[in-house]
Amino acid sequence: MTARAEVRIVEGRVVADPGVGPVAMVWLPLRGQVIAKIPRRKGNRRWLHETVGIRSPQLDGDRWQLPRSCLVRLVTAAVDRYGFIVLWRDMSKLSRCTRACLEATGAECDCSCLGAHHGQDAGGWFERVGDALVADLGECTRTAVVYGTRDCDTDAVIYQGELAEERYRVDRVGRRHWPAAAQFMCAGCMTARASVWDHCHTHGFVRAPLCNRCNTRHWRGWHPQYGRAAPSPNLDDSYYRWCPERADGFKPCSS
Structure with a gap:
């Protein structure tokens, strides 16, 4: 890891x-x-x-x-x-x-x-x-x-939609029962521990836990000049499906 x-x-x-x-x-x-x-x-x-x-x-x-x-x-x-x-x-x-x-x-x-x-x-x-x-x-x-992000010393597990259909919140009350993102593997690359909760900016739903590199890759892309290694072969954006209002099975919502 x-x-x-x-x-x-x-x-x-x-x-x-x-x-x-x-x-x-x-x-x-x-x-x-x-x-x-x-x-x-x-x-x-x-x-x-x-x-x-x-x-x-x-x-x-x-x-x-x-x-x-x-x-x-x-x-x-x-x-x-x-x-x-x-x-x-x-x-x-x-x-x-x-x-x-x-x-x-x-x-x-x-x-x-x-x-x-x-x-x-x-x-x-x-x-x-x-x-x-x-x-x-x-x-x-x-x-x-x-x-x-708060770290976690337990073994990371695969995300199974624990926050499915949950609205993204940043207040203490709204996150009271949320697990830490660091409890899971990154849903994007599956090679690093997640650190943040990604959400759909269009509809406001939590999508999945991501590592910081996967969470920001849309901003600048995967380029060596930004200190980013090439994406893992198993990198995909299938975690977009966790937004319940996604328009179709292929087109992603906004990041």
């Missing part, structure tokens, strides 16, 4: 292993809205509105200004879409760590744990990857944390 590719922060720069697709970044200042920089792609506004659940996402140049209340949903959706997200957070030096930073809304708090515990109880849908980068800005402390 292939090793899990990773994203890390080196001297303030985001560094991704070969084969990792574009990485989203979000900044949570002490006050005001969340600032998100997500890879340019057709349909970003629709994704923020329909998938993340933001009523009126505002684009300013190449950055989105979003309500603070959407942060955990945004992290969950971005991890499913890109495999990783980098969260920059400004925290008051006088704050104290409380139970709030262990709950689902914990990614929105600012406290003395330097982000080490934020989001640990966020339904188990993402986890911190590597160490937090810490910078002293005088009145506040800025941390940068990479979040990725």
Whole structure:
């Protein structure tokens, strides 16, 4: 089984292993809205509105200004879409760590744990990857944390439609009874452990668990210059059938 590719922060720069697709970044200042920089792609506004659940996402140049209340949903959706997200957070030096930073809304708090515990109880849908980068800005402390999919130490099994006809959700309540994607083999290549839940963007249904490479292959294709190996001989897109509103037996829904 292939090793899990990773994203890390080196001297303030985001560094991704070969084969990792574009990485989203979000900044949570002490006050005001969340600032998100997500890879340019057709349909970003629709994704923020329909998938993340933001009523009126505002684009300013190449950055989105979003309500603070959407942060955990945004992290969950971005991890499913890109495999990783980098969260920059400004925290008051006088704050104290409380139970709030262990709950689902914990990614929105600012406290003395330097982000080490934020989001640990966020339904188990993402986890911190590597160490937090810490910078002293005088009145506040800025941390940068990479979040990725939650790993699994059990043997991966073949997906059998455990979430068939389930609507794709990114909120804690909506995913309460979902198994982790990492419990399954990737339904696309069947050679790597899955990491994210793929869904039909046209109809909104969960389709299957995929590894990050299979999940992003439609964006850039399988090209060596992107650090991607040639697809496995058994690569196929038959997992599209798990969308119950698929038009016919051959034509796939949108990815």
